Amino acid sequence: MxxxxxxxxxxxxxxxxxxxxxxxxxxxxxxxxxxxxxxxxxxxxxxxxxxxxxxxxxxxxxxxxxxxYQSVSFDDATRQAIKKAPQIAPSDSFLVYGRVEKRKNIERILEAHARSQTKTPLVIIGPDGDDHPDCTPRGPTSQVIRLPWSDRLSLLRTLSEAKALLFPSLAEGFGLPIIEAMALNVPVITSRGGVTEEIAGDAALLVDPYDVSDITKNIVSIDNINDREITIIKKEGKKNYYKFKYTKYCCFLNKLS
Known part of the structure; x- marks a missing residue:
C-alpha cells in the first residue's frame, strides 16, 4: 500500500x-x-x-x-478440550508430528527407534511430503503407528500424553512442536545447533541429527529416566515455554511507527 x-x-x-x-x-x-x-x-x-x-x-x-518469535499459548478451555478429544494413539508413546518428509529426519528416527529396542511405540502423525519417506519399522521389535492426518485436538491429546516428542529435524525456521510439547509438559529430543537449539534452549535433550547412535542413546535415556529427572526436564521445559507465550507485536509496531 x-x-x-x-x-x-x-x-x-x-x-x-x-x-x-x-x-x-x-x-x-x-x-x-x-x-x-x-x-x-x-x-x-x-x-x-x-x-x-x-x-x-x-x-x-x-x-x-x-x-x-512465534507465540504458543493454550488457555484453560483449550486444555480441557484436549483432555476430552478422541484418543487416536496409545498414551506414553514417542511422537513425531508435522509434515512427514526427509528434512524431518524420519528415516534416522525410525532406525534409532529400532536400535533402542524400546517397547514404547513410535507414533508418526502428519501428511506425506513430496519425498515420501518410508515409515515402515526398521526392526522386529519396533512398533510404529503411522497416522496421515488427525483432528487438531486429538493431535494435541496425543502430544500431551506422549513419553517424549522426537524432533531431531535437519532444518527448521522455528520448530513449533518443540514449544507446543513444552507447553503441555512433554520432554523433547531435538537437534543440537541452529534454530532448534535456539528455541529449545537448555530445556531439551539435544542430539546430533545425523548421528543415529546419538538419537538412539537419548531415546534409551528417556525410556529409562527416573521420576526426579523427568520432573526437572518438564520444569525446565515449562520455563522455556513461557518465553514464547506472548509475542511483542505492539512493541514491534511502535518501533516501526
Missing amino acids: EGCINIVTVHDLIPITHPHLTGINTQRFIALLQALIEKNVHFVTVSETVRQQMLSHFALSPERVTTL
Missing part, C-alpha cells in the same frame, strides 16, 4: 541453506527476496537464526530485519 510500511514474514531460508531438502526452486526464491529487499520492505523472521541467515545471504541493514 502506498504510504504504508510493508512487512514481510520470512519463516525460513531452507531453499538457500538446505536446497536438497526442499522442492522449492532456490534461484526463484532468492530472486523473490531480492525484489522485496529493493522495494524497501521491513522483514520479520520467526527466529534469530533465520534473521542472521538473512543478514548473511543478502545485502541488508540489520535495522530492516526484526525477530518476532
